[in-house]
Amino acid sequence: MSDHCHACGVSLHMPELKGPAEDFCKYCIDDKGELKKRDEVRQGIAHWLKSWSPGITEEQANERACHYMKAMPAWAD
Numbered sequence: 001m002s003d004h005c006h007a008c009g010v011s012l013h014m015p016e017l018k019g020p021a022e023d024f025c026k027y028c029i030d031d032k033g034e035l036k037k038r039d040e041v042r043q044g045i046a047h048w049l050k051s052w053s054p055g056i057t058e059e060q061a062n063e064r065a066c067h068y069m070k071a072m073p074a075w076a077d
Helices: 038-052 058-069
Strands: none
Touching (some): 038 058
């Protein structure tokens, strides 16, 4: 099992955050246990970024989320 979600980086050590798939959190997996689409995960990360950086714009949050996702194994191209 991974220490962190391969799509968003959230810690998988807390049982309440684990998803039905071994390498992903509950926020990045859909009801069928499949990885959500890249844009949906990006929107979630952007929302999270804005929650602790309220001064950033939606565009800035999305740009930062895109940059952040480049380091996640699920989105490696």
